[in-house]
Amino acid sequence: MRGLEQVVISVDELEALRLSDYVGLNQEDVAQEMNVSRPTVTRMLAKAHKAVAEALVYGKAIKIEGGDYLVAHPRFVCQQCQHTWDEPTDATTTTRTCPQCHSSAIRRHFRSRAEF
Ligand SMILES: [Zn+2]
Secondary structure, three states: OOOOOEEEEHHHHHHHHHHHHOOOOOHHHHHHHHOOOOHHHHHHHHHHHHHHHHHHHHHOEEEEEOOHHHHOOHHHOOOOOOEEEOOOOOOOOOOOOOOOOOOHHHHEEOOHHHHO
16 A cells, blocks of 8 residues: 555544445434434545545545554453453454453454444
């Protein structure tokens, strides 16, 4: 990506884009899911769509502002002891058990907007 011009979108805009264009929710549901107003969703989607279009048309890189953490550190939660942890970026394998109680009842935890 080095040397490429960049367009920037925020984590929130990316999430709105994901929920709307990838998951297929309507804007009302996206607003509810992200706990923001519908006009906010409309605005975020407009910005995200423009950024993606610009990147495609002009061959620019897309930089996700504040998004590295979300992408690089998947968060897990143990259903046994409720312990929550982030997978390190350089992990070679995916965690299979809880580091605290060694239970295998773990699941990906998708952070709500309030947790950022
Ligand atoms: Zn545990």
